[in-house]
Amino acid sequence: MCESCESEQCEPSEDLTSVPSDVSEKTIEPAPIPVPEEWSDNQKRLARYLDGLTAFDTKESKSIPAIELVQALYPNGWGVTDTGEIYQLGFTGKRTPIRFRAFCDNMKWATYSSQYDTFCERMFSGSVGKIHTTSGDDIHEIFMTYRPGSCMGGDGDDVQSFRELYAINDDCIGIIYAGPKSNPLIESACSCLYWIGAKRVYLDRLYSSGSYHAKMQYDLFADHLEKQHGKKCVPIYCKSHKREQWSKDITFKLTNHGNPLPYMDTIQNVKDCNSRHIWMTTASTGLRCTDTSGTWPDGRGRCKCESCGCAIDEDDAYNWNDSTYCEECYSDVVGHCEYTEQDCDADDIQSIELYGHQSRYHSRRTGFYVTSPAWHTLSVSSDTISSYFTELHDGTYAVNGLTIEDNRGRTFASDPDSWDDAVLTEDGELYHTDDVVQLSDGRYYPQDECVEVDGEWYISGEEPEPENDDDSAENVSENEDNTTEKELV
Numbered sequence: 064m065c066e067s068c069e070s071e072q073c074e075p076s077e078d079l080t081s082v083p084s085d086v087s088e089k090t091i092e093p094a095p096i097p098v099p100e101e102w103s104d105n106q107k108r109l110a111r112y113l114d115g116l117t118a119f120d121t122k123e124s125k126s127i128p129a130i131e132l133v134q135a136l137y138p139n140g141w142g143v144t145d146t147g148e149i150y151q152l153g154f155t156g157k158r159t160p161i162r163f164r165a166f167c168d169n170m171k172w173a174t175y176s177s178q179y180d181t182f183c184e185r186m187f188s189g190s191v192g193k194i195h196t197t198s199g200d201d202i203h204e205i206f207m208t209y210r211p212g213s214c215m216g217g218d219g220d221d222v223q224s225f226r227e228l229y230a231i232n233d234d235c236i237g238i239i240y241a242g243p244k245s246n247p248l249i250e251s252a253c254s255c256l257y258w259i260g261a262k263r264v265y266l267d268r269l270y271s272s273g274s275y276h277a278k279m280q281y282d283l284f285a286d287h288l289e290k291q292h293g294k295k296c297v298p299i300y301c302k303s304h305k306r307e308q309w310s311k312d313i314t315f316k317l318t319n320h321g322n323p324l325p326y327m328d329t330i331q332n333v334k335d336c337n338s339r340h341i342w343m344t345t346a347s348t349g350l351r352c353t354d355t356s357g358t359w360p361d362g363r364g365r366c367k368c369e370s371c372g373c374a375i376d377e378d379d380a381y382n383w384n385d386s387t388y389c390e391e392c393y394s395d396v397v398g399h400c401e402y403t404e405q406d407c408d409a410d411d412i413q414s415i416e417l418y419g420h421q422s423r424y425h426s427r428r429t430g431f432y433v434t435s436p437a438w439h440t441l442s443v444s445s446d447t448i449s450s451y452f453t454e455l456h457d458g459t460y461a462v463n464g465l466t467i468e469d470n471r472g473r474t475f476a477s478d479p480d481s482w483d484d485a486v487l488t489e490d491g492e493l494y495h496t497d498d499v500v501q502l503s504d505g506r507y508y509p510q511d512e513c514v515e516v517d518g519e520w521y522i523s524g525e526e527p528e529p530e531n532d533d534d535s536a537e538n539v540s541e542n543e544d545n546t547t548e549k550e551l552v
Contacts (some may be wrong), residue, residue: 103140225325268300323357418476419462
């Protein structure tokens with residue numbers, strides 16, 4: 064049990080101001096005091112609760128009727144509401160509440176003395192809206208508002224999943240609770256789990272930040288449950304004022320809620336379990352549900368999937384980036400780089416067209432590339448792309464070192480079949496097809512390094528020479544002479 068819970072579940076202290084035994088237990092049967100007609104309903108109500116009871120007047124050092132001491136202590140006015148709030152009036156008529164413990168202290172009633180018990184029972188039976196019970200899904204709200212100090216009182220998803228054991232077993236588990244505004248004996252919100260058996264109702268430990276009259280509150284809760292269920296109610300955590308603690312072992316068969324068991328109160332040992340049911344008992348079994356992080360009924364360790372929140376056997380869990388996942392979520396969160404053969408974040412994976420060897424894995428295993436470069440469709444991480452690949456001009460990729468750049472700055476794979484508008488010149492440079500010419504022998508050269516002669520391209524300096532000019536002049540002269548001779552004839 065955690066220390067915070069232990070400190071709240073201590074036995075009620077009996078440190079109320081002590082008085083001599085002959086005074087605290089002295090019984091005086093005063094004659095009934097007539098109640099003045101002018102008293103208010105609240106004054107008459109308190110007078111009825113105090114009827115026949117005595118209190119010790121410290122000024123006079125004697126016992127007197129309790130109603131007389133009330134009039135002496137609160138001369139400006141006093142009373143008790145129908146919800147059990149005791150109060151006094153000030154000089155201005157303003158109502159000031161009197162805490163139940165303080166009132167009993169002023170009466171000099173020892174805790175659980177006959178005077179104290181009688182007054183408590185009268186107050187309880189006369190107040191309105193005293194005690195409530197609930198079960199099912201409403202248990203969650205009561206755990207968060209009426210169980211101070213409880214390890215299972217939070218509103219987190221984990222804790223709620225643990226408490227679901229109580230919610231789904233509403234045929235045999237409930238919670239009884241009360242608050243200071245609705246019950247005169249309660250100084251703070253308090254509650255108890257209870258278990259409904261075949262022959263009796265078992266009242267578990269009391270959670271309250273004010274344990275001044277816890278044993279009396281136990282009895283009030285037990286009385287309420289006996290009337291509600293028509294069965295005897297017995298406390299199983301500790302004895303109450305009027306009831307002995309149940310001493311025999313108890314076992315309940317519960318529906319398995321499929322989650323870890325909560326930090327349970329008294330019936331906290333797992334006797335047996337399967338996928339449908341859990342047998343909880345007070346007998347020692349070696350597996351106690353006293354872990355604030357939840358206890359699995361089969362005793363095996365579990366962890367929570369970071370993604371979907373499901374419970375995973377520790378042997379079936381997958382870890383990634385310091386988080387734990389189930390198998391299904393792991394495949395959604397973690398991707399696999401086909402090039403490096405390493406896992407990575409699924410969001411970091413992208414599919415690319417790659418010119419290169421089949422994978423780096425082959426080269427690392429054998430020490431050299433075992434396949435010729437080819438085009439592949441691979442799923443790779445962004446880190447792999449930045450480390451091993453070069454993006455080509457058309458959005459595809461090539462392994463670093465398997466690329467070539469043309470004269471216009473475009474990057475291609477070194478695969479000639481992928482050069483749709485580029486060619487390799489005779490000197491081994493890649494050029495755009497618009498920037499090269501093809502010689503008559505089929506070789507390609509940059510256009511700015513060639514000249515065109517009579518529709519044919521030649522490397523500059525290798526083009527054919529033009530015909531001789533002197534030979535042309537002789538031919539022309541001879542032609543002219545022939546023409547003259549013809550004219551003379």
